[in-house]
Amino acid sequence: xxxxxxxxxxxxxxxxxxxxxxxxxxxxxxxxxxxxxxxxxxxxxxxxxxxxxxxxxxxxxxxxxxxxxxxxxxxxxxxxxxxxxxxxxxxxxxxxxxxxxxxxx
Numbered sequence: 001x002x003x004x005x006x007x008x009x010x011x012x013x014x015x016x017x018x019x020x021x022x023x024x025x026x027x028x029x030x031x032x033x034x035x036x037x038x039x040x041x042x043x044x045x046x047x048x049x050x051x052x053x054x055x056x057x058x059x060x061x062x063x064x065x066x067x068x069x070x071x072x073x074x075x076x077x078x079x080x081x082x083x084x085x086x087x088x089x090x091x092x093x094x095x096x097x098x099x100x101x102x103x104x105x
Contacts, residue, residue, distance in 0.1 A: 007095045011072050015095070019079040021061040024088045031060040032081030032088065042073025042097070069097040 009015055017037065022029045035051040049055055055065045063079065074096050080089040 009069055009095065009097050011069060011097055011099050013069050013097070015067045015069055016064050017067055017077055017079075017093075018058075018062070018064040019081075019090060021063075021081050021086075021088050024090060029061050030081070030086050030088060032086045033083040034081065035063050036080045036082075037065050038078050038080070039067070040076040042071045042075060072097045072099045 019035075021032060024030075035055050035057075037049045037055050039047045039049070041047070049065055051057055051063055055063050057063050061081075063081075067075075069075070074094055076092050076094045078090045078092050081087075
């Protein structure tokens with residue numbers, strides 16, 4: 001899994017979560033027709049977003065989702081690609097969203 005972003009973000013940031021399934025598959029390009037992104041927010045509510053749908057396909061085997069962080073605390077996510085004999089899942093990845101000490105309105 002390619003994590004192209006740092007692990008701590010300010011509240012209300014747009015965070016791009018991405019996956020490159022070729023990195024999971026030992027360098028061979030796989031392009032799953034279905035991709036689920038499992039998100040666990042700081043309140044422990046789980047959400048699933050999918051491709052086709054809100055998850056965007058950037059290239060063969062490369063997908064992303066733009067999350068607007070509206071809750072502060074620790075978030076966990078992972079991607080799963082399936083279909084056409086493919087079953088690839090990333091490990092759980094965590095990041096933190098912090099409240100700003102500045103009052104931005």
